[in-house]
Amino acid sequence: MQKKKEMIAMLLAGGQGSRLGVLTAKMAKPAVSFGGKYRIIDFPLSNCINSGVDTVGVLTQYEPLRLNSHIGIGVPWDLDRNYGGVTVLSPYERSENSDWYTGTANAVYQNISYIETYNPDYVLILGGDHIYKMDYELMLNYHKAKKADITMAAMPVPIEEASRFGVLVTDPETGRITEFEEKPEHPKSNLASMGIYIFNWPVLKEALITNKDVPGLDFGKHVIPYCHGKGNPVFCYEYNSYWKDVGTLQSYWEANMELIDLVPVFNLYEEYWKIYTNNDLTAPQFFDDNAVVERCIISEKASIYGTVKNSVIGPNVTIGPGAEVYDSILMGNVKIGENAKVYKAIIAEDSVVGAGAVLGYGEYRESTYNPKVYCSDLVTVGECSVIPPGVTIGKNTAIYGITEAEDYPNGGLESGNAVIKAGETL
Amino acid sequence: MKAIGIILAAGNSKRMRELTAKRCTAAMPMCGTYRAVDFVLTNMAYSHIQSVAVLTQYNSRSLSEHLNSSRWWDFGRKQGGLYVYHPTITPDNSSWYRGTLDSMCQNIRFLKESHEPYVIIASGDGVYRLDYNKVLDYHIEKRADITIVTADMRPWEDSTRFGQVRTDGDGRVTEFEEKPMQEESKDVNTGVYVIRRRLLIEILETCMEEDRYDLVRDVIIRYRRVKRIYAYHMDGYWSSISSAESYYKTNLDFLNKDVRDTFFTEDETVLTKANDFPPAKYNPGSSVKHALVASGTIINGTVENSVIFKKSYIGNGAVIKNSVILNDVYIGDNARVENCIVESHNTLYADSVYVGDPNDVRIVVENNARYF
Numbered sequence: 001m002q003k004k005k006e007m008i009a010m011l012l013a014g015g016q017g018s019r020l021g022v023l024t025a026k027m028a029k030p031a032v033s034f035g036g037k038y039r040i041i042d043f044p045l046s047n048c049i050n051s052g053v054d055t056v057g058v059l060t061q062y063e064p065l066r067l068n069s070h071i072g073i074g075v076p077w078d079l080d081r082n083y084g085g086v087t088v089l090s091p092y093e094r095s096e097n098s099d100w101y102t103g104t105a106n107a108v109y110q111n112i113s114y115i116e117t118y119n120p121d122y123v124l125i126l127g128g129d130h131i132y133k134m135d136y137e138l139m140l141n142y143h144k145a146k147k148a149d150i151t152m153a154a155m156p157v158p159i160e161e162a163s164r165f166g167v168l169v170t171d172p173e174t175g176r177i178t179e180f181e182e183k184p185e186h187p188k189s190n191l192a193s194m195g196i197y198i199f200n201w202p203v204l205k206e207a208l209i210t211n212k213d214v215p216g217l218d219f220g221k222h223v224i225p226y227c228h229g230k231g232n233p234v235f236c237y238e239y240n241s242y243w244k245d246v247g248t249l250q251s252y253w254e255a256n257m258e259l260i261d262l263v264p265v266f267n268l269y270e271e272y273w274k275i276y277t278n279n280d281l282t283a284p285q286f287f288d289d290n291a292v293v294e295r296c297i298i299s300e301k302a303s304i305y306g307t308v309k310n311s312v313i314g315p316n317v318t319i320g321p322g323a324e325v326y327d328s329i330l331m332g333n334v335k336i337g338e339n340a341k342v343y344k345a346i347i348a349e350d351s352v353v354g355a356g357a358v359l360g361y362g363e364y365r366e367s368t369y370n371p372k373v374y375c376s377d378l379v380t381v382g383e384c385s386v387i388p389p390g391v392t393i394g395k396n397t398a399i400y401g402i403t404e405a406e407d408y409p410n411g412g413l414e415s416g417n418a419v420i421k422a423g424e425t426l
Numbered sequence: 427m428k429a430i431g432i433i434l435a436a437g438n439s440k441r442m443r444e445l446t447a448k449r450c451t452a453a454m455p456m457c458g459t460y461r462a463v464d465f466v467l468t469n470m471a472y473s474h475i476q477s478v479a480v481l482t483q484y485n486s487r488s489l490s491e492h493l494n495s496s497r498w499w500d501f502g503r504k505q506g507g508l509y510v511y512h513p514t515i516t517p518d519n520s521s522w523y524r525g526t527l528d529s530m531c532q533n534i535r536f537l538k539e540s541h542e543p544y545v546i547i548a549s550g551d552g553v554y555r556l557d558y559n560k561v562l563d564y565h566i567e568k569r570a571d572i573t574i575v576t577a578d579m580r581p582w583e584d585s586t587r588f589g590q591v592r593t594d595g596d597g598r599v600t601e602f603e604e605k606p607m608q609e610e611s612k613d614v615n616t617g618v619y620v621i622r623r624r625l626l627i628e629i630l631e632t633c634m635e636e637d638r639y640d641l642v643r644d645v646i647i648r649y650r651r652v653k654r655i656y657a658y659h660m661d662g663y664w665s666s667i668s669s670a671e672s673y674y675k676t677n678l679d680f681l682n683k684d685v686r687d688t689f690f691t692e693d694e695t696v697l698t699k700a701n702d703f704p705p706a707k708y709n710p711g712s713s714v715k716h717a718l719v720a721s722g723t724i725i726n727g728t729v730e731n732s733v734i735f736k737k738s739y740i741g742n743g744a745v746i747k748n749s750v751i752l753n754d755v756y757i758g759d760n761a762r763v764e765n766c767i768v769e770s771h772n773t774l775y776a777d778s779v780y781v782g783d784p785n786d787v788r789i790v791v792e793n794n795a796r797y798f
Contacts, residue, residue, distance in 0.1 A: 036705035037704070075497070262709055268704035269722070280695070281695060282459050283459065283686070283690045283695060283696070284458030284719055285706060286718055287716065287717045287729075291716075293713075296707070297704070297707050299721070301690065301695075
């Protein structure tokens with residue numbers, strides 16, 4: 001007789017998140033740092049354990065190294081279990097029909113055997129790229145009370161934004177979903193699907209197997225409409241608290257900056273719903289005699305010799321003497337050289353800004369590199385990058401790789417441009 | 427590693443004053459995020475010692491809680507592990523630990539059932555970074571029976587609360603004076619010893635028959651002429667926090683880059699139980715200079731030359747100078763704290779003033795209610 005888990009979670013963490021530009025060049029979006037010491041995936045993982053869901057399959061595909069090393073065996077979330085716990089599920093080769101994960105539901109389809117191991121009644125489907133706190137157990141209680149086959153979490157959004165989402169039209173009395181529209185031009189409702197679903201496992205299994213040959217099998221596009229069309233009761237669980245999509249550089253920056261508000265909307269300082277992360281640095285942060293700090297959050301082992309205001313600072317960051325950092329996000333291990341000026345920048349892990357360099361200078365200009373991704377006045381620096389001393393970098397720029405003075409004609413980078421030096425180096 | 431570890435953490439020191447009213451010295455919070463015992467446990471872990479016993483007695487609850495899982499020091503193995511031994515009543519014994527030696531006598535089975543040839547004995551209140559393998563190599567090279575690790579105290583420190591060692595040219599201990607009336611030198615016993623396991627068992631069995639209970643008095647001093655006792659001098663930072671003054675100064679020492687660099691390199695840190703506090707938050711109006719701040723803290727006021735432990739709150743206009751604020755302390759608006767150690771979980775009301783003497787640190791213990 002198999003042991004049993006009432007509900008297990010499948011966390012979709014395989015996407016690139018290409019609108020985060022150089023931030024996701026070498027890591028999947030769920031692995032991107034957030035709020036100083038966290039990574040985006042910490043939020044759904046912490047929600048799982050706080051909700052009593054102790055079995056989580058994390059579906060990875062795009063650049064999984066950071067994600068794998070971050071999750072490890074799940075110790076920070078207490079997801080290292082003798083039975084259950086966290087399991088990283090990558091696509092694998094099989095005797096026939098091997099394939100990458102071609103869509104969200106296809107990824108789950110390819111892991112039916114993992115789910116069956118736990119013989120669950122319910123399967124919780126989660127995305128790995130939103131910032132929120134949510135008690136999935138309450139959602140499960142709702143799901144049971146409604147005798148639903150599928151429950152979708154949704155939250156009200158401004159009607160003009162609703163066309164970016166899957167929109168749910170519900171029966172106001174029962175909460176049962178009457179209509180489901182994926183990214184409609186003229187939304188009939190402002191309830192946006194959050195990409196969080198609870199399925200009765202037999203219903204999901206049947207839908208996955210029946211539709212297994214649909215190319216790019218996707219929950220929103222195929223599985224939900226299929227089940228809804230078949231007459232399965234699909235209910236809407238309305239959620240009315242903080243939920244933030246950090247899919248673009250601008251929204252990523254804004255969500256970070258909200259954390260430094262005097263009383264943040266999204267409060268990390270609550271005791272009863274903690275967010276856990278894998279952080280092996282424990283040392284306190286140090287402030288020099290000449291340090292100036294205001295309106296910031298700062299993580300472990302940071303050393304501040306200069307000035308830092310309105311910023312989110314990750315672990316082990318060094319801000320050199322005379323340096324100024326304003327309105328910026330510095331992820332773990334970033335080093336800002338002496339007298340460097342950093343204005344409105346996102347600098348990813350392990351990067352170094354040379355002494356006297358200026359980031360975020362001048363006026364906004366449209367990106368000549370990739371206007372779809374780079375469309376704000378942010379300077380974005382990818383991980384492990386180096387910016388040589390003394391250069392001047394304009395707004396709406398991107399830098400990735402170990403750059404040298406020669407990469408900056410006239411000692412600078414005009415607004416709207418990019419220097420990308422990716423690839424292997426010896 | 428060819429050794430097992432024993433950490434002596436059972437005793438109390440009156441010099442800690444009110445600080446050890448609710449915990450033992452080894453459990454004292456340190457440097458914002460640690461407890462004192464983390465330093466010796468980190469040394470043991472980085473020296474690849476796989477089996478460590480912590481002997482506790484006085485006020486051991488905090489220490490036991492801190493050590494509830496051995497994984498944070500990487501001792502969570504099938505082979506070896508981290509063991510916390512409290513005094514226990516057996517058919518043969520109904521006494522508390524009557525001294526450092528007695529605490530080992532009462533746990534002699536731990537020694538007998540190990541198979542490593544050597545034992546590293548260390549006190550739980552030392553703050554230092556040491557690879558015990560170096561001491562062991564020295565011990566073997568000198569063909570010593572017991573090796574004592576010594577270190578220099580700083581000029582301003584009183585060395586008469588420690589043991590003082592005199593050696594011949596080879597490093598062999600010729601004289602040992604415990605807590606002498608007059609200071610002889612600044613080179614003192616750090617409470618770290620290396621000894622062969624079988625020899626220790628032999629000595630313990632003899633001492634049990636003779637009702638001897640103190641490691642220094644009944645072994646080191648008594649055996650100094652019949653056994654080859656050597657001193658290994660440790661360079662670098664060493665401090666014992668076993669007095670309130672030393673505790674205060676040791677915490678402030680970490681404001682010094684050289685001291686931090688001793689413990690926190692790119693590759694090594696001090697290992698401790700994970701905590702899940704969010705990043706420290708600095709609100710408008712905050713000013714923080716020459717300070718160490720731990721996670722989970724929210725600062726609205728001014729902090730200078732101080733160490734702020736995790737999950738503390740400093741109100742608007744509050745001024746903290748030359749102080750050590752332990753974890754979960756709430757300091758109300760416009761309060762002033764200077765030259766103080768503020769005990770953990772305290773609440774200092776708005777506008778209150780606590781000022782100690784620079785040479786006689788004030789320990790603040792308030793039982794104020796926190797109304798939120």
